[in-house]
Amino acid sequence: MAKSKAQWRLEHKALNLCTHCNGAVIPGQTLCPTHSARSAERREASRLKRAEMVRLGRCVICGQCAVKGRLHCHQHTALAQTRLEAKLLWRLRHHQQGLCRLCSQPAAPDRTLCLPHLIKERRAKASKTHI
Ligand SMILES: [Zn+2]
Numbered sequence: 001m002a003k004s005k006a007q008w009r010l011e012h013k014a015l016n017l018c019t020h021c022n023g024a025v026i027p028g029q030t031l032c033p034t035h036s037a038r039s040a041e042r043r044e045a046s047r048l049k050r051a052e053m054v055r056l057g058r059c060v061i062c063g064q065c066a067v068k069g070r071l072h073c074h075q076h077t078a079l080a081q082t083r084l085e086a087k088l089l090w091r092l093r094h095h096q097q098g099l100c101r102l103c104s105q106p107a108a109p110d111r112t113l114c115l116p117h118l119i120k121e122r123r124a125k126a127s128k129t130h131i
């Protein structure tokens with residue numbers, strides 16, 4: 001049976017092997033020095049490209065003229081807007097129906113979260129204030 005990619009990755013991680021070349025990794029990382037440098041380079045290049053697009057007033061997704069003061073062109077601004085609206089609508093609908101905004105289970109009275117999620121959130125908050 002073929003191994004799944006996730007499994008393969010996990011095994012490499014456990015053996016401290018680079019996921020690209022099977023070389024020894026930098027301690028605490030998943031890549032060897034060569035591939036770690038290469039992926040950092042790629043990250044830096046895409047960061048620079050994005051900054052350049054912003055400087056030129058171009059859409060960071062497709063490179064067309066961006067809307068003034070925005071990172072995106074008309075099309076992609078509209079797309080982002082639609083997505084935002086869909087999210088808001090989804091939230092509103094959940095609220096109206098009294099459903100948890102995280103899992104769509106019935107929410108606790110006067111809350112936007114179900115009981116398990118309320119408890120989870122409370123715990124997360126408590127651990128934050130205690131540390
Ligand atoms: Zn490598």
Ligand SMILES: [Zn+2]
Nearest residue numbers: 059062073076
């Ligand atoms: Zn665009």
Ligand SMILES: [Zn+2]
Nearest residue numbers: 100103114117
């Ligand atoms: Zn929930």
